[in-house]
Amino acid sequence: MTVLRPHIVIIGAGQLGSRHLQGLTRMKQAINVTVIEPNPAALDVAKKRYDEMPSNPLIGSISFSSTIEALEGDVDVAIIATNADVRKNVIEYLFSVTVVKYMILEKVAFQSIVDFQVVLQLLESNNTKAWVNCSRRMYSFFKTLKTVLNLESRIQVRLEGGNWGLASNAIHMIDLFAFLTGEMLFSLNSSGLATKVYQSKRNGFIELGGVIEVNNSNGDQLTLIDEKESTGQIVLSISSRNHRYKINYSDGKIFSAHREDGWEEKEELFQIPLQSELTHLVVQQILDTGQCDITPIKESYVFHKPMLEAFNIHLSKLNGVKYEACPIT
Numbered sequence: 001m002t003v004l005r006p007h008i009v010i011i012g013a014g015q016l017g018s019r020h021l022q023g024l025t026r027m028k029q030a031i032n033v034t035v036i037e038p039n040p041a042a043l044d045v046a047k048k049r050y051d052e053m054p055s056n057p058l059i060g061s062i063s064f065s066s067t068i069e070a071l072e073g074d075v076d077v078a079i080i081a082t083n084a085d086v087r088k089n090v091i092e093y094l095f096s097v098t099v100v101k102y103m104i105l106e107k108v109a110f111q112s113i114v115d116f117q118v119v120l121q122l123l124e125s126n127n128t129k130a131w132v133n134c135s136r137r138m139y140s141f142f143k144t145l146k147t148v149l150n151l152e153s154r155i156q157v158r159l160e161g162g163n164w165g166l167a168s169n170a171i172h173m174i175d176l177f178a179f180l181t182g183e184m185l186f187s188l189n190s191s192g193l194a195t196k197v198y199q200s201k202r203n204g205f206i207e208l209g210g211v212i213e214v215n216n217s218n219g220d221q222l223t224l225i226d227e228k229e230s231t232g233q234i235v236l237s238i239s240s241r242n243h244r245y246k247i248n249y250s251d252g253k254i255f256s257a258h259r260e261d262g263w264e265e266k267e268e269l270f271q272i273p274l275q276s277e278l279t280h281l282v283v284q285q286i287l288d289t290g291q292c293d294i295t296p297i298k299e300s301y302v303f304h305k306p307m308l309e310a311f312n313i314h315l316s317k318l319n320g321v322k323y324e325a326c327p328i329t
Contacts, residue, residue, distance in 0.1 A: 005030045005060050006076040006287055011068070011090055013037035013046035016106055016275060017081035021046055023279025025053040029287060033062040034071060053276075074099040077283055081106045083202070084329040088115040095126055102286050103130040107171050109300060112325035113308055116301055123297065131292060132300035134175035135278055138293045141254070141270065145238065145245070146180050152240035155181050155220040161234030161249070166226035167208040167311065167328040168200065174214060174303045175295055177222040180238070184302050186216040190310035195318060198228055205329045208311065 008024060010017050013035050024033055037043040043064055050062070063070070068090075078100045082090050087110055094100060103123070109132050110116045123130050136142050149155055157177050178184055192211030200207045209228030215221050233250040242259040247270050254270040257263045285292040295303075312323040 005032045007032050007034065007073055008077045008079070008283060009034045009036065009071065009075045010079045010081060011036045011094065012080065012082035012106075013064075014039070014042045014081065014083075017079070018042075018046040018049045019275040020079050020081055020279045021050050022053050022276035024283065025050065025056045025059065026277075026280040027056065027058055027284065028280075029284060030058045030060055031283075032060050035062070035064045036066070036068055036070065037064070038066045040066070068093055068097055071098050075101065077102045077104065077286055079104045079106075079279070083205075084108045084111050085204075085325070085327070088119055091119050091122060095122055095128075100126065100128050102290070103128055103297075104282065104286075104294070105130060105132050105297065107132055107134060107300075108168060108326075108328055109171075109297070109304055111308070111327065111329075113305055114324070116304060120298065120301060129290065130297040131282075131294045132175075132297055133282075134172055134295045134300065135273075135275070135282075136172060136176045137179050137295065138278055138281065139273060142176065142179065146182075148243060149180055149238075149240055150182075152242060153218060153220075154240065155218075156223075156237070156239045157221070158223040158225070158237045159234070160223075160225040160227075160232075160237075162227045162230030162232040163209075164226055164234050165200075165207060166210070166212065166224055167206065167326075170212060170224055170307060171300075171303060173222060173224055174307060175300065177214060177220070178299075178303060181216060181218060181220045183216040183218055183220065184299060186214050186222075186306070188306045188310050189213040189215075190314055193314050194228065196228070197315070197318065200328070202329055204327070206327050208314070212310075 008031050010020050021035060035046055075098055080087055159173055190212055193208055194210035198207040209226045212224040233248060236247040238245045244257045246255040252270050254268045255265055257265045282292045282294055308326050311326040315323045
């Protein structure tokens, strides 16, 4: 009897999409893979990165194409790794040509709240379960930290450093803040954003600098500081009444201290997992259980909405034109 292999599709094989593809080569389950990328140069890079990985006989077939029309059969898991500005259109078109059981969206999920709402309705009408790839929830350190902070109140989280991409990466930190505190609802103060708008490393997109503050009803606070003109080290500090952690991303170290140990400081190594080391774990969880560790899309909408609103209001004030979509990715 022939057993159908799950069909995994990656749409958008640029920097992140090609890393997702590398991740799929680590699968412990037989799958078929389709990669869709309209840019020939990006498609070539994806093929090369795939070939760099050890061969996996469990990948029954892999095909590369420039168009969604090339898809054959239903899709078990679709990874949408396009830029945020085209993601809604891509998803709409994908649903018009095939059936998708599960979907993973890269962040920032969408540039506008309207796009987000349209896709939420599409997912519901197509009975498709989806998540946004805020992967810090998967890191073993943050999973352990969540249990440590479970009984703590007034948790303070602060990310500070030079040019770390506040506009495009704030959603990661807001998501982590919600994960650690267990509180989804919050207020966001963007009055500290810098009045200068910066060009993103990606063509056609912008970046922002300055300060954002997020507060929830429990008294927990998240502070994000991006000093655009600085090359200062990127440091994440997390503290409560009984615990203090300082993660130096630049040095790959964690310094921790705890009240019960008399605040004696300990040092450990901190390594950020690569996307190519995470994708297979998420996809396997989804195939096995219909659930996974990254952020459910409806939850992510709650986090995206105040952030996009704040960014659009800020840009509208600076430029004297109303922004409905924030040009970040």
